[in-house]
Amino acid sequence: MYVVFRCTDCGRFLYTKESNKTRKCPCGKVVKIKKAKKITEVQNGKEAGEIVRKLQEKEYGEPFFGRYKENE
Template sequence: MYFIFRCDCGRVLYAKEGVSTRKCVCGKSLKVKKRRIFKKVESIEEATESVQKMQEEIYGRSTFKKANEIPKKRFLN
């Protein structure tokens, strides 16, 4: 089982059941049990897919990259 939840910064994360803390790319450590769980899924594939879908809804498909590819700093033109 994997839990889908969001960080305060807005990013969508997933954590495997039993994992107590998850660190977001923004640097914040999140206690999984204290987060509101949006979704529970069975497999890692569903977890990554759910995260991707939620990120797309939030940020839009065009700007979305895989969660681990989101740069820490935004590039300004």
Template sequence: MYIVFRCDCGRAVYSKQGTATKKCVCGKTLKVKERRILAMTEEAEQASDKVRELQEEKYGGAIFTTADKVPNKR
């Protein structure tokens, strides 16, 4: 199982269940047990999808948008 949670910086991260700590890209080391769980998944791939979803929720999809959703500008 993989656990999805959020860092204090607002970034969603995931880690394998049983892992004690996870280092966020912001540099903060998170104690996995103390974080509120946002989602749990069977596969790492699903966890990574979930993280992307949560990031899009927060940032409005600006970061991970796909090319076909980018408005056509001349």
């Protein structure tokens, strides 16, 4: 399972494996998954990446997320 959530600091959309406790946002904030605002959960990382990209484009209007890769 992957969880899609927002950074508690900058509000950016992120995703990570559900088993992870934290995720470092590109803004520098280490987000605690439990405290973050959870958007949705999906089965695989590819799907999560797609959702994040769409949300990100909708909100910010630019596909900058493609530069980031999830650490496996």
